[in-house]
Amino acid sequence: MFDIDRWREIFQSISKNKLRSVMSGFTVAFAILLFTLLFGIVSGLSNSFKDAFADDAQNSMFVRVWKTTKPYKGLQTGRRIQLKNNDFDYVKDEYDGKIELLTARVNRNVNISYKNNQDNYSLRAVHPDHQFLEKTIIDEGRYINQRDLKEKAKVIVIGRLVKEDLFGEKPALWKRVNVNGISYQIIGIFSDEGGDNEERMTYMPITTAQMIYGNNDEINSINIGYNPDLSLDEAIAFGNKLERDLRKKLNIHPDDQSALRVQNMAEANKGVGSFMLALYFIVIFIGSGTLVAGIIGISNIMIFVIKERTKEFGIRKALGAQPSSIVGMVVQESVLITTIAGYLGLSLGTYILSQIGDSLEDYFITNPSVSPGIVIGATVVLILSGLIAGYVPAKRAAKIKPIVALRAD
Amino acid sequence: MIEIKKLHKSYPIGKDSLHVLKGIDLHIKEGEFVSIMGSSGSGKSTLLNIVGLLDEHDEGEYYLNGQLIKNLNEKKAAILRNKFLGFVFQSFNLISYKTALENVALPLYYKGIPRKERLKTAMEYLDKVGLKDWANHLPNELSGGQKQRVAIARALVTKPKVVLADEPTGALDSTTTDNVMDLLRDINNDGMTVFVITHEEEVAAQTKRIVRLKDGIIISDELTSKSKAV
Numbered sequence: 001m002f003d004i005d006r007w008r009e010i011f012q013s014i015s016k017n018k019l020r021s022v023m024s025g026f027t028v029a030f031a032i033l034l035f036t037l038l039f040g041i042v043s044g045l046s047n048s049f050k051d052a053f054a055d056d057a058q059n060s061m062f063v064r065v066w067k068t069t070k071p072y073k074g075l076q077t078g079r080r081i082q083l084k085n086n087d088f089d090y091v092k093d094e095y096d097g098k099i100e101l102l103t104a105r106v107n108r109n110v111n112i113s114y115k116n117n118q119d120n121y122s123l124r125a126v127h128p129d130h131q132f133l134e135k136t137i138i139d140e141g142r143y144i145n146q147r148d149l150k151e152k153a154k155v156i157v158i159g160r161l162v163k164e165d166l167f168g169e170k171p172a173l174w175k176r177v178n179v180n181g182i183s184y185q186i187i188g189i190f191s192d193e194g195g196d197n198e199e200r201m202t203y204m205p206i207t208t209a210q211m212i213y214g215n216n217d218e219i220n221s222i223n224i225g226y227n228p229d230l231s232l233d234e235a236i237a238f239g240n241k242l243e244r245d246l247r248k249k250l251n252i253h254p255d256d257q258s259a260l261r262v263q264n265m266a267e268a269n270k271g272v273g274s275f276m277l278a279l280y281f282i283v284i285f286i287g288s289g290t291l292v293a294g295i296i297g298i299s300n301i302m303i304f305v306i307k308e309r310t311k312e313f314g315i316r317k318a319l320g321a322q323p324s325s326i327v328g329m330v331v332q333e334s335v336l337i338t339t340i341a342g343y344l345g346l347s348l349g350t351y352i353l354s355q356i357g358d359s360l361e362d363y364f365i366t367n368p369s370v371s372p373g374i375v376i377g378a379t380v381v382l383i384l385s386g387l388i389a390g391y392v393p394a395k396r397a398a399k400i401k402p403i404v405a406l407r408a409d
Numbered sequence: 410m411i412e413i414k415k416l417h418k419s420y421p422i423g424k425d426s427l428h429v430l431k432g433i434d435l436h437i438k439e440g441e442f443v444s445i446m447g448s449s450g451s452g453k454s455t456l457l458n459i460v461g462l463l464d465e466h467d468e469g470e471y472y473l474n475g476q477l478i479k480n481l482n483e484k485k486a487a488i489l490r491n492k493f494l495g496f497v498f499q500s501f502n503l504i505s506y507k508t509a510l511e512n513v514a515l516p517l518y519y520k521g522i523p524r525k526e527r528l529k530t531a532m533e534y535l536d537k538v539g540l541k542d543w544a545n546h547l548p549n550e551l552s553g554g555q556k557q558r559v560a561i562a563r564a565l566v567t568k569p570k571v572v573l574a575d576e577p578t579g580a581l582d583s584t585t586t587d588n589v590m591d592l593l594r595d596i597n598n599d600g601m602t603v604f605v606i607t608h609e610e611e612v613a614a615q616t617k618r619i620v621r622l623k624d625g626i627i628i629s630d631e632l633t634s635k636s637k638a639v
């Protein structure tokens with residue numbers, strides 16, 4: 001029930017006893033501030049991790065090659081390793097059940113021109129599955145398909161920014177552009193969450209590129225999307241086996257990390273997963289510790305406050321105050337202080353987090369913030385604790401006989 | 410107004426108990442001006458606290474305004490205090506963070522009177538005790554005599570049937586003592602029952618009836634010359 005006179009009594013009691021109110025409020029505000037900052041920073045960390053992996057599919061593996069650094073079977077060090085189509089086919093045949101997506105990749109730099117506009121761009125010649133491994137988002141038209149591969153079609157898929165460079169606002173789909181002097185048809189325009197560099201990329205069928213640029217069967221890398229049914233451990237085992245098998249096939253020393261490596265997202269995921277889990281445990285531990293400290297703080301202060309006010313309660317009772325009115329007054333005051341203080345701590349915390357924004361990105365903290373759920377949860381906990389912190393000692397104080405209360409100092 | 414029969418009260422002290430009131434019989438009619446005298450420790454405050462429903466008696470009967478007081482819970486006691494009784498204490502017992510006016514208005518708050526009316530009535534009573542100009546001062550800005558007059562205004566503001574005063578002049582000098590007693594006499598002249606504890610003969614002499622207490626029993630109960638003057 002809303003009772004304006006009760007509120008007046010409470011506001012007076014709070015404002016005329018500022019030190020007392022500020023003291024009890026401070027504990028709560030501080031606890032909530034710490035709580036908010038803590039959760040914010042952890043959310044910042046987890047944002048950074050999410051950003052770091054947003055670009056590519058979570059179940060991807062990359063096979064990359066460089067030069068040998070260990071002699072093996074009479075072969076010299078410093079030998080350049082080259083992947084070829086038959087390596088791709090080997091992977092495809094050998095690990096069929098464990099692979100969901102598979103593509104080879106040839107990287108080139110090309111000059112593309114349309115009418116009077118021209119510039120240099122990176123080109124990736126790929127298989128159709130590349131779209132899903134790179135999370136390429138098709139805005140217009142389509143991606144490369146099997147038929148393009150088979151026909152070695154002169155088609156190209158261009159990034160949003162390439163389209164902007166060459167065509168501006170005008171439509172580009174199905175238009176023809178010159179790629180290093182050869183005419184290609186634009187079959188699709190894409191965007192990518194990986195940033196500007198990704199959107200300045202172009203894709204064409206790998207068969208076309210192999211035919212036109214060198215007429216060979218060389219590839220630069222193999223990208224694999226492992227079967228998502230595999231557990232992280234199974235995926236890691238798969239990656240390790242693949243690495244061993246390919247080194248054997250290409251006559252590389254089994255331990256030559258620099259010659260051929262399989263980069264496996266599963267390993268990173270496993271690391272990140274356990275790291276985040278540990279972090280959340282720590283935060284929940286410290287966070288609830290802070291809250292509990294805040295609750296204990298306000299309870300102690302309320303006990304002290306009520307002791308100090310025993311005589312006042314005695315006077316009020318002599319003047320006709322019922323026990324319920326005393327309890328109600330104290331609880332309402334306690335809840336009011338906790339709520340306001342909690343709100344202040346929360347606002348300050350969110351303000352500090354918003355000020356941090358991107359400035360701590362170097363420390364792997366991006367856009368730290370607290371979710372509304374956590375905020376509401378913490379506030380409810382605080383209001384409840386204010387209620388209990390006020391109720392228990394007030395109930396006891398209200399039970400004291402007026403005559404005893406009046407004698408108190 | 411107040412009727413007490415064979416009233417006993419003991420305080421537990423450790424395992425023993427201290428028998429303070431040992432069979433009090435006392436009848437105070439509406440409109441009386443009674444003082445209770447006795448040496449320190451004779452049980453005066455105990456008696457007044459029981460009459461004021463601030464404490465409970467062990468044995469005997471107590472009727473307030475014709476109503477038998479027995480097994481009262483705090484809530485009922487609070488309602489009766491608010492309705493029938495006004496208190497004046499030796500140590501004033503004003504709430505330190507409230508102004509004189511707010512202190513006087515407080516019993517009306519517990520009576521459920523709207524704020525505007527509360528403050529208006531409180532101001533009238535402050536005026537009656539001559540402290541209208543001090544309405545917005547805090548207790549610590551007032552002298553002892555002024556504080557006691559605020560307390561008296563607070564005791565009167567609900568128009569109680571009985572005003573109970575436990576050594577109201579105990580902390581005051583002789584001039585202010587006279588002021589306060591004059592006030593209590595005026596109240597009594599308006600028809601209110603006034604019940605005062607004191608151990609000063611001069612103070613008691615200004616009331617109309619003196620009850621003397623010794624070791625928990627009434628040793629004398631007589632009317633003063635003041636009562637005959639009416």
Ligand SMILES: Nc1ncnc2c1ncn2[C@@H]1O[C@H](COP(=O)(O)OP(=O)(O)O)[C@@H](O)[C@H]1O
Nearest residue numbers: 420427429447448449450451452453454455456
């Ligand atoms: N709450 C109490 N607990 C124990 N003893 C008490 C209590 N109140 C009063 N007494 C004792 O009862 C006796 C009477 O006290 P009181 O009525 O205050 O006397 P008076 O007011 O006449 O000085 C005293 O001995 C006092 O110590």
Ligand SMILES: [Mg+2]
Nearest residue numbers: 453454455575
């Ligand atoms: Mg006494």
